[in-house]
Amino acid sequence: MNGEKTLAQSVSEQITRLCEESNFSRDVVNRLIFHYGYARTATLVAKLRQHPKTIPIRVNTLFTTIDKLFESLQAKNIPAQKLPAVPDCLLIEVEGPKNLERKEKSVQIKFSKKVNEVLTGLNLTYKDFFPTEDLKIGDEISVVTKKGEVIANGILMMQLEDILRRKKGVAIKIIESKYAIPNLKTLKEFLRGQFIRQSLGSILVGAQISLKTKDRFLILNAGRGELLSYIWQRNQNVKDVKYIAFERTDANWLKFDENIKRLRMYKLPVERFKMSFAGFARKFNRDETFDVIVIDGPSTNIGLRPKLFENLKENAILKTISIQRKYLTEAARLLKNGGTLFYLTNSLDPAENENNVQFAVEELNLKVAKQNIFIGSPPQGDFIGVEKLQYLYPDKQDFNGQFIAKFTK
Numbered sequence: 001m002n003g004e005k006t007l008a009q010s011v012s013e014q015i016t017r018l019c020e021e022s023n024f025s026r027d028v029v030n031r032l033i034f035h036y037g038y039a040r041t042a043t044l045v046a047k048l049r050q051h052p053k054t055i056p057i058r059v060n061t062l063f064t065t066i067d068k069l070f071e072s073l074q075a076k077n078i079p080a081q082k083l084p085a086v087p088d089c090l091l092i093e094v095e096g097p098k099n100l101e102r103k104e105k106s107v108q109i110k111f112s113k114k115v116n117e118v119l120t121g122l123n124l125t126y127k128d129f130f131p132t133e134d135l136k137i138g139d140e141i142s143v144v145t146k147k148g149e150v151i152a153n154g155i156l157m158m159q160l161e162d163i164l165r166r167k168k169g170v171a172i173k174i175i176e177s178k179y180a181i182p183n184l185k186t187l188k189e190f191l192r193g194q195f196i197r198q199s200l201g202s203i204l205v206g207a208q209i210s211l212k213t214k215d216r217f218l219i220l221n222a223g224r225g226e227l228l229s230y231i232w233q234r235n236q237n238v239k240d241v242k243y244i245a246f247e248r249t250d251a252n253w254l255k256f257d258e259n260i261k262r263l264r265m266y267k268l269p270v271e272r273f274k275m276s277f278a279g280f281a282r283k284f285n286r287d288e289t290f291d292v293i294v295i296d297g298p299s300t301n302i303g304l305r306p307k308l309f310e311n312l313k314e315n316a317i318l319k320t321i322s323i324q325r326k327y328l329t330e331a332a333r334l335l336k337n338g339g340t341l342f343y344l345t346n347s348l349d350p351a352e353n354e355n356n357v358q359f360a361v362e363e364l365n366l367k368v369a370k371q372n373i374f375i376g377s378p379p380q381g382d383f384i385g386v387e388k389l390q391y392l393y394p395d396k397q398d399f400n401g402q403f404i405a406k407f408t409k
Helices: 002-022 026-036 038-048 066-075 114-118 160-164 200-207 226-235 250-262 277-283 314-334 354-364
Strands: 054-059 080-082 089-093 105-109 140-144 150-156 172-177 195-197 216-220 242-246 270-273 290-295 335-345 390-392 402-408
Touching (some): 026 314, 195 226, 200 226, 200 335, 200 402, 216 226, 216 314, 226 250, 290 314, 314 335, 314 354
Parallel strands (some): 216 242
Antiparallel strands (some): 054 089, 054 195, 080 089, 150 172, 390 402
């Protein structure tokens, strides 16, 4: 009995240590350990805290070719790679992680979404760090985590009193960061709409969709337009396709418009719906009305990198899973017999992924279909069609952690 108690304590201490070292919530770590075991979880968490060695960009083949863009980037000394199995995709190399010298003065960053962006050079405002009384404008400053890890160095651009008064603007200009990514947004090729940053999972989904004349296509959610614009890019010569996009937020629609304008896709014939999901379901109350549906919906984003902290709690995870099943339920209702449904998440939690696939198969009468492009890894499992599901694992493929399922009805 004492031995069992000692073992349980030892396991608990290991989990506590992993949570403290990674700044990941115990709820997230426990869920990953339940599915992957402790050793694999420790490896996954370590990878999640690192930036992938490359970032994907999708080539806008309406205005250039992958070879021309590749050569243009090479001429600018921007290292890029081709991914032969994936059309229209280039991988831009990321420099790092760097060992940064700690300056005489330092500030601790607040744990927010900003902490992950600072790793790649994003400047800080007054609300992103805890100021100290010895700060003076022009100081060289190290930006550190609460454990003292230097993630960036910069120059203080504001007086302390302005920071305390919450003055808007750049408070710390980042000079060097743990990872260095080429400033793609300043390139003429970017400004001319020849490429866009897009996750590899999203590119893989778009590359597999071939529409037919008079097809009806639906995307839930439209997001910032990366995936929808790619699907239209590949199918823009197909006649009489009806594109319908659902998105809940004005901010995403605004970014959607910016991206479509920069990509010069003015003729993209999309009918937009900005409303609640319940409202959308009421509006489209007829069953079996779409030939192809993509769910790029809510996700815990556990697989996104780099991630120096993750404070998700169990109730938020369960709420996300519940919403995902609502999306799947509506999509199954709206999908025509013989139609195709893609389901994409940014998560490594099987509860959001293969467990939802089982729900779709057992409760919604969908069938798992073979994917045309498969560069990831299938999950472990013994249900029918599991080998057709695709994970991009950070410790195997070294991209953001994503999951793709393809269904037919």
